[in-house]
Amino acid sequence: MVLMDAPLVLGIETSCDETGIGIVRGRQLLSNTIASSMDEHARYGGVVPEVAARAHLEALQPSIDAALAEAGVTLDEIDAVAVTSGPGLAGALMVGVGAAKGLAVALDKPLYAVNHLVGHIAADILDAEAGELEYPTVALLVSGGHTSLLLVRDLTSDVELLGETMDDAAGEAFDKVARLLKLPYPGGPEIDRAAASGDPTAIRFPRGLSRASDMASHRYDFSFSGLKTAVARWVEQHEAAGQPVPVADVAASFREAVVDVLVTKALDACERYGVPRLLLGGGVIANKRLRDVALERAAAAGVAVRIPPLRLCTDNGAMIAALAAELIASGRRPSTLAFGADSTLPVTEIQVAEDPDAAAPGPLPARVGS
């Protein structure tokens, strides 16, 4: 007998440069299709919003087709459509919102407009290998677009923002420092490669918002622009003195500064809130040094770390579908059709425009074998 009692949800994610279409049945991942426009941004050294939005429009339909084929389902079988309403790049988000509405109206199916950041947390529940996600958990989300520290008491109803970056996202800092070191975009893997032979303690770069005086108001916030400037100054001074720049040491020391501040603040949050659980998410989790340091220091602090599979850490539609499936399971009503893209959607808004007049998803009916 096939398990058919969980909702089949198609999720659409277009908040940055990845066009993600995901299909889940409840917590079961059926397809995670991603089309990236990263190559088109490489020559500009960063994500160009108009380039990203154009690429989303081109990629959407083929991505939906590919996702359906991979999942082995047809659109008629879809129970609900989910879409990222924000945060993200407004023009890019709007492509997904338009497509999601067109699809939901065409299929006469409920539409769930959800929060991208909370989606990153939901990615974890698609990991069939991992056990049940326990609450509360601290979540550290690090990507080219965001750096946020969250306290998750319940995925569908209670997510609190502890802190976020005041300027650049961590991934952006990697890109900018890579450019300083004349390394290509995207910077993360390049810095990693360069850092492999470097000494992370060679140069003591500053840890943003980590002084005692920052603890009162920015204890869990991040800042990477000062770090980037410090690296630039160090490199310039070296060049001015006619000395060769030790790229490996600079890369390793920079990466260590980023990793240190991320892990230190995340574990500080775990301790202060008495939460022995830390969930990592976002594309920068691909950075092995970050994972290694987090695992090592968390183990020492008695904190259990969860890391979803990397393909679910980068932006994707499966996490959006998974979050909607959880919302449905918890009885949340669908969204109205009257929502837009919200580039600064706060993380506390897990679902957007829930319709008070809509029928609630009923209790799951008894499964019927076939």
Add this chain to the structure above:
Amino acid sequence: MSHMWRFEVPSGSKKWDMHRHKWDEVPRPSAGGTGVGRPGYPGTVIIGIDSSLGTAVAAIARDGEVLADEQSENALGHAEVIGDLLSRALQAAPEPTHVAIGMGPGPFTGLRVGIATARAFALGRRIPLVPVPSHDGIALGILLRDALTGTETPRFAVVTDARRREFAYSVYDGIDDDGLPIRILDATLSPRDELDARLAELGAVRYDATGVSAAMIALAAARALDAGRALAGFEPLYLRSPDVVAAHAPKRVS
């Protein structure tokens, strides 16, 4: 094998009503029924969508009868309104056979919303898309209006805002045997202060459009279908490359 998960639906006879956000007791009109109150329904019914200038959704029968004509007062906010407009148009025409889509030119962000919606809707319904230059829809409206009043339409240019101190314009001269505007110049950009001189040279009267009728987009599509013609490609008429500057050397900080 039955699919057992659903939203509080005891039987399969209800459908999700996207407009009222409720399960609807009324089944969809069956093929050959009179769901929209006209004999022969469902014949060809075309949904028109345009978000190149405001947001508009319409539904017409192939003979041109307008079944629905929905538009937003708000010039911006395309993503916010398009779902409700589409849903309302579908109430009048629940089983469209084609989706006509205005491909621009127009401000990119808004334009893409309509195209994304139309493509996904067509995909969901497994019906074909019919791309139409948005200026063709405006031109058809002008030509039909003049025909109704018996006015001779001079050669004219449809002019829309293209931002960045530019206009987008297309030039038309009459209507052909297929009932479609004769486009003698495809959509082109012009600096705002040069446009009048260009139009004088072409001998075209200037028509500044402030909106696009989705019904006219659908009608142009109906006539193109009848004539077996394609009016536009499937890509948006951006007319401009993405505005980007290639990465330059990092700025000095000291």
